[in-house]
Structures are given as structure tokens and as C-alpha cells.
Amino acid sequence: MTRATESDVVVVGAGLAGQLVAGRLRSAGARVTVLDAGPAAGRTLPAGKRAFEARIAPWLELDTAAWPFRSDRRSHDWPRVRACGGRTLLWGGWMTAPSQGYFQHRQARQAPWPFDPALLFAQLPAAERALGVREAALRPAFAALRAAGWPVQGKREATAPRLRRPLTAADLTRAVRTIHGAIALRVAVDVAGRVRGVEYVRGGRIQLFKARRVVLAASPVESARILHQSPRCPADGLGASLHDHLVAGAIAITPRRLQSPPRRKGEPSSRGAVILPCADDAVRATVELRGPAGLDEFDDEDLQALGFDRVQARRRSYFLVFAMAETDPRAGRSVSFDGDERDAWGRPLPVFHIGKPTAVEHATARALRRRVLGAARDLVGPDGIVHLIEDGSSPTGAGHESGTLAIGAPGTAVLSTCGEVHGVSGLYVADAAGLPGATDGHPSLTIACWSLHVAEAVTAGLSS
Numbered sequence: 001m002t003r004a005t006e007s008d009v010v011v012v013g014a015g016l017a018g019q020l021v022a023g024r025l026r027s028a029g030a031r032v033t034v035l036d037a038g039p040a041a042g043r044t045l046p047a048g049k050r051a052f053e054a055r056i057a058p059w060l061e062l063d064t065a066a067w068p069f070r071s072d073r074r075s076h077d078w079p080r081v082r083a084c085g086g087r088t089l090l091w092g093g094w095m096t097a098p099s100q101g102y103f104q105h106r107q108a109r110q111a112p113w114p115f116d117p118a119l120l121f122a123q124l125p126a127a128e129r130a131l132g133v134r135e136a137a138l139r140p141a142f143a144a145l146r147a148a149g150w151p152v153q154g155k156r157e158a159t160a161p162r163l164r165r166p167l168t169a170a171d172l173t174r175a176v177r178t179i180h181g182a183i184a185l186r187v188a189v190d191v192a193g194r195v196r197g198v199e200y201v202r203g204g205r206i207q208l209f210k211a212r213r214v215v216l217a218a219s220p221v222e223s224a225r226i227l228h229q230s231p232r233c234p235a236d237g238l239g240a241s242l243h244d245h246l247v248a249g250a251i252a253i254t255p256r257r258l259q260s261p262p263r264r265k266g267e268p269s270s271r272g273a274v275i276l277p278c279a280d281d282a283v284r285a286t287v288e289l290r291g292p293a294g295l296d297e298f299d300d301e302d303l304q305a306l307g308f309d310r311v312q313a314r315r316r317s318y319f320l321v322f323a324m325a326e327t328d329p330r331a332g333r334s335v336s337f338d339g340d341e342r343d344a345w346g347r348p349l350p351v352f353h354i355g356k357p358t359a360v361e362h363a364t365a366r367a368l369r370r371r372v373l374g375a376a377r378d379l380v381g382p383d384g385i386v387h388l389i390e391d392g393s394s395p396t397g398a399g400h401e402s403g404t405l406a407i408g409a410p411g412t413a414v415l416s417t418c419g420e421v422h423g424v425s426g427l428y429v430a431d432a433a434g435l436p437g438a439t440d441g442h443p444s445l446t447i448a449c450w451s452l453h454v455a456e457a458v459t460a461g462l463s464s
């Protein structure tokens, strides 16, 4: 039997964005095929955390020789996953809903989003349903933070009913046909500017998968690279901006061992907590609180660095506290694909133009450190010990990148407000490439809303 090489829609990328789009289009009756560069997830992934981690460990080893990049910063980290599920295989499933306060804040700082956020809010209930978002009860330690004046609430997490770990995009694959190990190189476009399909390489052979509609969801830098390699795609606004989160973090060690109450039925898999930004915050940051866990989880070397031996560690617990705020939207960062270097498949290498942190980012990093250290000290009290482990100053490496494709009018931007590429009929981008900021918290629920918004436009286009 020969495999079909044609669908109504091809989705490139089996991460969060790609799976949500593919699922939505399939429910609308479209024939959908997903192409993903990485290995298959298998029919089902283990429900428990440890077995899950053991299964996916080999997929997390990125072949950096096959996926190289360049940057003007020596210490540039670019966390990515080339496997079905994408970066959700690494995540904690923290879900932060897009908020009016964030969009107003951006407006007030002369960096508004290029479309009405109502488009995203309209998709929020569907996005939360698709990702199984649930909120944890507050643990006693976090309730104590509330008593100290922090507006803390339980972690909201993407968790499917029987999973004892966060949901991943790989858990959403079942109903959609996926071709694994298929690296999309470019979109094929006819002389009239209509999409013909996707050219991809698999097992050393270049092939065409035909479709009238193509949705790119390969993550912001990869989707931009595929567009850059495709005929008739706009150059203005391609790669012209790049955003991420600044992240500060601390470990807070308690003077005694804390007991964790058992997880109740229907609760998320891990019961952390968050402190969301307040309306009057000059720096809009979300604080993520994890723990308590036994300090003896660390190996001897780490314990020594923290100043404890194993016996002392058995009598103590620890929390991790992270705060994130988006990078300066006016920092002028970008990614380009115009260098001479090519990878094994003839693709140009992404070149990141990051530069130094701006004055706004220095101030943001200071605010993040204050928030992290303040919350950490209030968690463990005066007898506890707090160490800063990340200082909030790096404008790359959070793994929350966005904004490589400008949204706006034809001639000045790449995408329309429904994610369609100007000048190419039937070509869409559904990942965070179109979002001009990482938001003021965990970004994926906002990305999911955007992906579903794009899926709606693709569905409408199918019947025309």
C-alpha cells in the first residue's frame, strides 16, 4: 500500500501550536497531516512522571550538529526539542491566562500589540478545555505567604484526567496522521501565489507533500526560516524582532522538614503556586513557586555547594522561586538567515542579533530579584536560607521566544491578524512567531489561544 502524499492541510510541527491546530482542523472535517522533524511519541506516553521522563530522555538530546545556530552573544542558550511534543516535553505545564492588564501595560509603554486582544480572549475557554487546565489547592506554606501580603494562588496546570504529570502536546497526537523525521525545508507555491504543499527531507530524500493549505507551527525561529526559504514570501518584517523572558530564581531552604499533604483526586499533578502581576506594578512579573521537596533530593556535590551534608539535608526541605517578565519590547533584537553558512540540508543558519540588555531590562532584572528574594524569605522565615540562582539579566534562554514575524499591513509585515502570510494564498503561521512579546507570565496559554484563532481562519478558508 502506498502512503498518501496529499491532504487538505499540512501542519508543520507537532508541538503545542501544531497539535492544537491539527486537532481543531480535524474536528472540522479536514484531512490533516502533521510533519515533524523528530521521532514519534509512540501511541501513548506513560502517565507517571518518572516513567515518562525515562521514555522521552533520548528525544531531548538535540543533535546540535544538525541544528546549529550563530549568535552575537557567547552565552546564548536556545532551548528546543526536535520530537513530537516539542518543548512541552520539558515544561511544567504552568498555565497563565492572557490578561487585559498586560495589554494595557504594553499600550501605556507605546508598544501595543498589533491586533485586538479580544481575538485571544475569545479562544480562551476552548484553549483551557483542550489543555485540561486545572487549579491546585494552596499548600499551607503558600497560604502563609498570603498572610504575609502576597496575592498568591494555586498553580494552574495543563493535566489530562489520568495523568500524574503535566499534559504534553505529544498526548494530543492520537487522532491526527503524523509523519515523523520529516524536516520541512520550504513551502511550495505556484506562479499564481497559491500554496501547493511542503517540501521536506526524510531519510535523505526530498519529497513534496501536497496540500492547498499549509500551517507552520515549527516554533518562531524555525517557522521564520521555512518562510525565508519559500518563494514569494514577504521579506519585510521577517525575523525583524525577537522576544523572550528575563528570569530570576532562588532556592529557599527551610530549617526543618515539611510534610506534603497527599494530592487529592482531580488536582493538578504538581501543586505549586503563582503570584500574578498586580495592576499597579511598574514591572509586570509572574512569580512561580515550587515545593516543598526534601533537600536530600540533591546529589552530594550540589548539597556541598549549598553548605549541607546528607544527614542535615534529610532534616530540611526547599522551595524554588522564579520570577519572569518579558524582555524590553523595544530592544530591537532580531534573527536573520542571510549568512553564508549552510547546514547538512542546505538551510541557512539562524543568526541571532541579541546585543546587550537595555536600561529597561536592567531595571526589570532588579525588580525580579527583589520579588524572588522577598517571596523566598517570606516562605522560609528568618531561620531559613535563601540563595539567588539566576539573576534575571539574560535576555535569551528562557525558551519562551516569540515575535519573529511581524503582523500588519502587506508591504510592511509578514502576517495578517489571522496569521495568513501576505502574498501567498493558503499559507498560515500558528506559533508564537506572530506574537510581539512573551507576555507577563507563562506564555503557552496565550500561544494556544492564537493557534486556535489561526485554525479558525484556516477552517473558514477551506470552504471558500
Ligand SMILES: Cc1cc2nc3c(=O)[nH]c(=O)nc-3n(C[C@H](O)[C@H](O)[C@H](O)COP(=O)(O)OP(=O)(O)OC[C@H]3O[C@@H](n4cnc5c(N)ncnc54)[C@H](O)[C@@H]3O)c2cc1C
Pocket (backbone or CB within 6 Å): 012, 013, 014, 015, 016, 017, 018, 035, 036, 037, 038, 079, 080, 081, 082, 083, 084, 085, 086, 087, 088, 090, 091, 092, 093, 094, 095, 096, 182, 183, 184, 185, 217, 218, 219, 220, 222, 226, 398, 399, 400, 431, 432, 442, 443, 444, 445, 447
Ligand atoms: C524548559 C521549558 C519549560 C517551559 N515551561 C513552560 C510552562 O510551564 N508553561 C508555559 O506556558 N510555557 C512553558 N514553556 C514554553 C512552552 O514550552 C512553549 O511556549 C511551547 O511549547 C511552544 O510550542 P510550539 O508548538 O510553538 O513550539 P515547540 O514546542 O518548539 O514545537 C515545535 C515543533 O516543531 C518541530 N520542528 C521544528 N522545526 C521543524 C522543521 N523544519 N520541520 C518539521 N518540524 C519541525 C519540532 O520537532 C517540534 O515538535 C517552557 C519552555 C521550556 C524550554
